[in-house]
Amino acid sequence: MSDHLFEYLCRMGDNTLVLGHRVSEWCGHAPVLEEDIALANTALDLIGQTTLWLDLAGEVEGAGRNADKLAFHRDVWDFRNLLLVEQPNGDFGQTMMRQFLFDAWHLLQLKALMGSSNAQVAAIAEKSSKEVTYHLERATDTVIGLGDGTEESHNRMQAALDKLWPYVGEMFVSDDVDAAMFDAGIAPDPASLRPAYDALLDDVFAAATLVRPQDDFGHKGGKSGKRHSEHLGHMLAQMQWLQRAYPDATW
Amino acid sequence: MYAQMIKSTGEGVKSLDEMDPQERAFQERINAGGKIEPKDWMPDGYRKNLIRQIGQHAHSEIVGQLPEGNWITRAPTLERKAILLAKVQDEAGHGLYLYCAAETLGVTRDQLTRDLLSGKMKYSSIFNYPTLTWADMGAVGWLVDGAAIMNQVPLQRTSYGPYARAMVRICKEESFHQRQGYDIMMKMAKGTEAQKKMAQDALNRFWGPALMMFGPSDENSVHSAQSMAWKIKMNSNDELRQKFVDECVPQAEYLGLTVPDPELKWNEERGHYDFTQPDWDEFFDVLRGNGPCNTERLEARNKAWDDGAWVRDGLMAHAAKKRAAKLAAE
Amino acid sequence: MTNATQEWPLFEIFIRGQHGLSHRHVGSLHAPDAEMAIKNARDVYTRRNEGVSIWVVQASDIAASSPEEKGSLYEPANDKVYRHPTFFDIPDEVGAM
Ligand SMILES: [Fe+2]
Ligand SMILES: [Fe+2]
Numbered sequence: 001m002s003d004h005l006f007e008y009l010c011r012m013g014d015n016t017l018v019l020g021h022r023v024s025e026w027c028g029h030a031p032v033l034e035e036d037i038a039l040a041n042t043a044l045d046l047i048g049q050t051t052l053w054l055d056l057a058g059e060v061e062g063a064g065r066n067a068d069k070l071a072f073h074r075d076v077w078d079f080r081n082l083l084l085v086e087q088p089n090g091d092f093g094q095t096m097m098r099q100f101l102f103d104a105w106h107l108l109q110l111k112a113l114m115g116s117s118n119a120q121v122a123a124i125a126e127k128s129s130k131e132v133t134y135h136l137e138r139a140t141d142t143v144i145g146l147g148d149g150t151e152e153s154h155n156r157m158q159a160a161l162d163k164l165w166p167y168v169g170e171m172f173v174s175d176d177v178d179a180a181m182f183d184a185g186i187a188p189d190p191a192s193l194r195p196a197y198d199a200l201l202d203d204v205f206a207a208a209t210l211v212r213p214q215d216d217f218g219h220k221g222g223k224s225g226k227r228h229s230e231h232l233g234h235m236l237a238q239m240q241w242l243q244r245a246y247p248d249a250t251w
Numbered sequence: 252m253y254a255q256m257i258k259s260t261g262e263g264v265k266s267l268d269e270m271d272p273q274e275r276a277f278q279e280r281i282n283a284g285g286k287i288e289p290k291d292w293m294p295d296g297y298r299k300n301l302i303r304q305i306g307q308h309a310h311s312e313i314v315g316q317l318p319e320g321n322w323i324t325r326a327p328t329l330e331r332k333a334i335l336l337a338k339v340q341d342e343a344g345h346g347l348y349l350y351c352a353a354e355t356l357g358v359t360r361d362q363l364t365r366d367l368l369s370g371k372m373k374y375s376s377i378f379n380y381p382t383l384t385w386a387d388m389g390a391v392g393w394l395v396d397g398a399a400i401m402n403q404v405p406l407q408r409t410s411y412g413p414y415a416r417a418m419v420r421i422c423k424e425e426s427f428h429q430r431q432g433y434d435i436m437m438k439m440a441k442g443t444e445a446q447k448k449m450a451q452d453a454l455n456r457f458w459g460p461a462l463m464m465f466g467p468s469d470e471n472s473v474h475s476a477q478s479m480a481w482k483i484k485m486n487s488n489d490e491l492r493q494k495f496v497d498e499c500v501p502q503a504e505y506l507g508l509t510v511p512d513p514e515l516k517w518n519e520e521r522g523h524y525d526f527t528q529p530d531w532d533e534f535f536d537v538l539r540g541n542g543p544c545n546t547e548r549l550e551a552r553n554k555a556w557d558d559g560a561w562v563r564d565g566l567m568a569h570a571a572k573k574r575a576a577k578l579a580a581e
Numbered sequence: 582m583t584n585a586t587q588e589w590p591l592f593e594i595f596i597r598g599q600h601g602l603s604h605r606h607v608g609s610l611h612a613p614d615a616e617m618a619i620k621n622a623r624d625v626y627t628r629r630n631e632g633v634s635i636w637v638v639q640a641s642d643i644a645a646s647s648p649e650e651k652g653s654l655y656e657p658a659n660d661k662v663y664r665h666p667t668f669f670d671i672p673d674e675v676g677a678m
């Protein structure tokens with residue numbers, strides 16, 4: 001049980017860690033100052049959530065690891081994030097589409113976790129859901145605005161959606177960890193979130209004049225850690241380099 | 252400083268008697284500590300100078316995101332990452348406030364941006380230096396933000412209202428920047444041998460460029476005299492540089508680091524430290540575009556602007572469609 | 582360097598903080614429309630404190646008094662000094678007021 005809970009908490013924390021890192025890559029390079037500042041706020045929220053999830057994971061594990069230890073001293077196969085969030089930023093449209101596809105799931109997940117049988121999980125979810133509500137609002141506006149903007153922005157958003165769609169399915173598949181969490185009343189059954197997710201996407205894509213891809217094929221291997229994409233290793237090489245190069249230092 | 256080489260347009264400072272009644276009233280208002288607001292009459296030179304100065308200041312904040320942004324994805328702990336990101340985000344905010352202040356003078360942000368990207372307008376020389384180790388995040392916060400604060404605090408009293416108000420907001424946010432930098436330096440200077448070495452190396456590389464931030468001596472410059480009369484410049488470059496050195500030396504001593512200046516010593520008589528001037532040839536090289544990172548910095552800003560064009564246009568087009576739909580529905 | 586067809590318009594931002602009694606002008610920013618201006622204001626000027634209220638007004642829609650009117654607009658009030666609390670001497674015994 002505590003193994004499964006540890007796994008589950010790593011999934012939550014690794015999602016926010018990896019996505020927060022990706023979004024922070026934009027700092028200083030966004031299309032306009034207002035967006036630069038907004039993206040940094042999103043990244044800051046996600047980094048903050050990471051600390052909460054991974055500290056709790058370390059506590060549950062009971063091996064003396066804290067959030068930093070988990071973030072900076074695990075290798076690719078130990079990471080439990082969705083493949084979606086490790087995908088490169090691409091252009092601003094791809095970044096915002098990734099954000100929207102994730103936020104829409106993230107908020108449903110957090111809302112369900114607010115009723116968790118585990119009080120610590122419920123508390124983190126409660127705090128995070130306030131932040132993520134705003135992330136989703138902003139991402140939704142941007143997806144609609146760019147989808148319905150110019151011909152170029154529309155084409156880029158459709159291309160982003162087509163490219164990222166194969167990474168959506170993984171959010172809703174269930175495995176042993178999910179089953180154990182569901183049985184213990186800690187987390188929802190992933191599949192149960194799909195109808196609400198689809199309904200939201202339909203509304204947003206209609207407003208954005210975007211077409212939802214027909215093929216529902218989904219890549220897997222991120223949240224189980226069995227097969228991440230090549231991108232994650234490069235991200236970790238950058239993120240963890242200082243900690244790994246100077247293991248005896250404190251910062 | 253962030254606006255290092257502002258040449259004013261005046262030929263020297265006029266006395267009140269030489270001014271026509273309108274200009275005289277304007278100058279007397281400034282002398283009395285009053286604020287000039289956007290719709291008030293102002294001399295052309297005042298307006299032009301301010302646009303250049305505030306514009307350069309804004310550009311410096313924006314380009315200034317890049318050297319520190321260089322380490323956000325490599326910050327060694329989650330907390331350091333968050334602090335650094337928040338700090339660099341603040342700088343974007345500072346740029347935004349300052350562009351808005353400049354806009355009240357009749358330029359647009361896009362115009363100013365184009366002048367930055369084409370190389371026509373400058374930004375502070377300091378941001379053309381590379382950040383090579385994590386200790387540079389310490390040195391930049393401690394020295395670069397430290398120098399910036401020294402310049403910005405008095406500018407809260409500058410004569411142009413929107414500029415002064417932007418500076419008030421900026422100074423409020425700036426207070427944690429220097430402290431977070433010094434905090435990194437403390438950790439590094441009291442850390443492992445490798446960390447100490449990094450800390451000293453960072454101080455060695457940033458000391459001279461930090462002194463250059465205040466600009467060359469302007470004691471005898473008519474341009475400075477005019478800016479001071481208009482209260483858009485509050486102190487001389489040398490005055491601020493001296494103040495900066497006097498503050499930094501004990502801070503370096505506390506860290507156990509050596510300021511890279513063999514001539515540095517306390518002068519009892521003056522009540523200040525004597526120090527070596529930075530390499531002004533290097534400074535002018537950097538201003539001419541030959542600093543270690545000028546090319547990369549401008550390339551990065553140009554890329555962000557060019558790559559972002561479709562986004563700005565796309566959101567604008569959507570807003571127009573929404574407006575049209577709303578009108579049609581009415 | 583590409584030029585966007587049209588710059589996002591400028592908005593003036595007014596915020597009432599948690600304990601503020603009225604909206605205060607805090608600065609300006611650019612946005613494609615008023616709705617996005619509110620979101621941008623939240624990111625730029627409140628760093629997202631809960632419980633604040635934001636007003637945005639497109640800068641070009643603001644009518645401002647011109648400096649020449651200064652006298653006529655503001656001088657009449659100057660002699661109504663009783664409008665200012667310091668006009669009244671309140672005895673110390675009454676306490677803070
Ligand atoms: Fe700065
Ligand atoms: Fe700043």
Ligand SMILES: [Fe+2]
Pocket residue numbers: 342396399425428
């Ligand atoms: Fe700063």
